[in-house]
Amino acid sequence: MPDLDKLPEAVIEGDWKVAAAVTQAAIAAGVTPLAIVTKYLVPAMDEVGRRFECEEYFVPEMLLSARAMKASMEIVRPLLVATGAEPVGRVVIGTVKGDLHDIGKNLVASMLEGGGFEVIDLGADVAPQRFIEAAATRHANLVALSALLTVTMPSMKTTIDAFETAGLREKVRIMVGGAPVTQQYAEAIGADGFGESATAAVALARKLVAA
Amino acid sequence: MSRLHEWLEDGLLITDGAWGTQLQARGLAPGAAPDTWNLAHPERVEAVARAYVEAGSQVILTNTFRANAVAMEGGLEAINRAGVEISKRAAAGQSLVFASIGPTGKMLMAGEISHAQASAAFAAQAAALAMAGADALLVETMSDIEEARLAVAAARTTGLPVIVSFAFDSGKNKDRTMMGATPEAVAAAMVEAGADAVGANCGVGVEYVAPICRRLRAACGLPVWIKPNAGLPKMEGTAIRYDTSAEFFASHYAALREAGASFLGGCCGSTPDFIRALVTARCASS
Numbered sequence: 001m002p003d004l005d006k007l008p009e010a011v012i013e014g015d016w017k018v019a020a021a022v023t024q025a026a027i028a029a030g031v032t033p034l035a036i037v038t039k040y041l042v043p044a045m046d047e048v049g050r051r052f053e054c055e056e057y058f059v060p061e062m063l064l065s066a067r068a069m070k071a072s073m074e075i076v077r078p079l080l081v082a083t084g085a086e087p088v089g090r091v092v093i094g095t096v097k098g099d100l101h102d103i104g105k106n107l108v109a110s111m112l113e114g115g116g117f118e119v120i121d122l123g124a125d126v127a128p129q130r131f132i133e134a135a136a137t138r139h140a141n142l143v144a145l146s147a148l149l150t151v152t153m154p155s156m157k158t159t160i161d162a163f164e165t166a167g168l169r170e171k172v173r174i175m176v177g178g179a180p181v182t183q184q185y186a187e188a189i190g191a192d193g194f195g196e197s198a199t200a201a202v203a204l205a206r207k208l209v210a211a
Numbered sequence: 212m213s214r215l216h217e218w219l220e221d222g223l224l225i226t227d228g229a230w231g232t233q234l235q236a237r238g239l240a241p242g243a244a245p246d247t248w249n250l251a252h253p254e255r256v257e258a259v260a261r262a263y264v265e266a267g268s269q270v271i272l273t274n275t276f277r278a279n280a281v282a283m284e285g286g287l288e289a290i291n292r293a294g295v296e297i298s299k300r301a302a303a304g305q306s307l308v309f310a311s312i313g314p315t316g317k318m319l320m321a322g323e324i325s326h327a328q329a330s331a332a333f334a335a336q337a338a339a340l341a342m343a344g345a346d347a348l349l350v351e352t353m354s355d356i357e358e359a360r361l362a363v364a365a366a367r368t369t370g371l372p373v374i375v376s377f378a379f380d381s382g383k384n385k386d387r388t389m390m391g392a393t394p395e396a397v398a399a400a401m402v403e404a405g406a407d408a409v410g411a412n413c414g415v416g417v418e419y420v421a422p423i424c425r426r427l428r429a430a431c432g433l434p435v436w437i438k439p440n441a442g443l444p445k446m447e448g449t450a451i452r453y454d455t456s457a458e459f460f461a462s463h464y465a466a467l468r469e470a471g472a473s474f475l476g477g478c479c480g481s482t483p484d485f486i487r488a489l490v491t492a493r494c495a496s497s
Contacts, residue, residue, distance in 0.1 A: 055382050058390055059381075060320055063318070097242050098243060103318050103389075149231075150480070151232070151241055153444065154242070154451070155241060155242045180443065180479075
């Protein structure tokens with residue numbers, strides 16, 4: 001039996017090689033994929049989030065942890081799918097039209113994945129229509145919009161309005177985030193929630209799909 | 212004496228304010244890259260630059276923040292050249308023109324781009340800006356020390372003075388970059404990289420910046436470049452508003468000069484009125 005405590009440790013320390021190796025060994029020893037996610041990966045990412053909130057961790061450490069978590073998930077995910085386990089939720093995520101910055105978006109996408117969500121990442125500079133198509137065809141229940149620049153923030157509103165026009169606004173919950181975005185802005189444009197940080201985004205996503 | 216020190220001989224220089232929001236006020240669509248207007252609407256870009264010169268900016272920047280090969284594609288050499296030419300026309304010899312180099316928007320440590328790709332993008336932009344006659348190069352809104360190092364190295368090959376400025380907007384006291392770097396770490400690394408001045412721009416607002424300015428100055432002794440936001444954006448109807456007034460912004464003039472600022476202006480949300488208010492504050496304090 002592999003020492004499973006090494007898995008959360010590797011995620012927290014950002015060591016993807018160890019994370020992948022322990023995951024492989026655990027699967028070979030008969031640990032269920034679901035247990036790997038719920039008992040080891042989710043608590044590890046929660047600890048990473050806690051360290052971020054306490055300012056022990058900044059973006060570089062978060063990225064390393066997210067990468068380690070991803071290395072483990074890549075082994076576990078196909079097995080989870082085979083057992084027919086449903087994800088916590090399906091999220092379409094992207095940086096809005098006109099904005100090419102995807103650092104924050106990538107971080108949130110990784111964290112959501114670590115939180116058990118199925119993530120459909122559309123990349124950066126995503127037009128409203130692409131968000132709508134992806135949400136409809138992939139049966140997403142969440143849409144996450146990112147913007148880094150103040151000048152591209154209005155594209156968030158355009159995207160939310162486009163969901164309204166398409167008659168799909170009631171089908172999805174829409175969350176927004178990014179450096180210049182505030183709670184007040186989120187409310188003003190009719191978003192369902194605002195995540196101050198990548199960890200806050202995961203907590204918010206859980207809340208929105210549960211509601 | 213270096214060119215930078217000659218320029219600073221008579222004391223603090225007042226720089227300019229935001230360009231992106233000013234260009235939007237002149238019809239730039241939200242989400243469109245401002246840099247493309249150097250070729251599409253040079254007269255409107257020049258109007259922004261001239262508004263700052265007329266307001267009293269002793270240093271103006273160029274509309275070239277995103278014009279590197281990682282962040283944008285197509286006609287970059289022409290966009291960068293036109294950006295410098297437009298600002299020089301507006302400056303008409305009255306103001307210095309420092310050419311803006313922004314971040315790539317990709318993360319080196321996550322392997323999104325290689326060091327070689329980032330270096331090549333910065334080198335091409337720096338060369339185009341220098342060739343067009345910029346007085347100095349400004350590497351701005353950085354958050355990753357490693358990326359800034361590459362940009363400064365590329366900028367230095369032009370022989371122009373190089374200023375490097377970071378966005379401190381993270382952590383409880385808003386005194387860390389997004390990547391967690393402190394003013395002390397930034398200052399030490401940028402001295403080592405050979406920068407002629409270091410600074411803080413963008414960020415969360417003028418009221419947070421004096422301690423950062425003081426720490427940068429104490430950590431390296433280089434001239435300090437300060438250009439904070441006009442607060443954080445707020446939504447009013449469909450328009451974005453910044454909550455800091457020109458008067459509130461300029462009320463920090465004395466504190467920032469005392470904290471060691473050598474260059475002072477505004478970032479996102481600031482306008483020519485902010486520059487006029489800084490000029491008034493300087494007259495009042497001398």
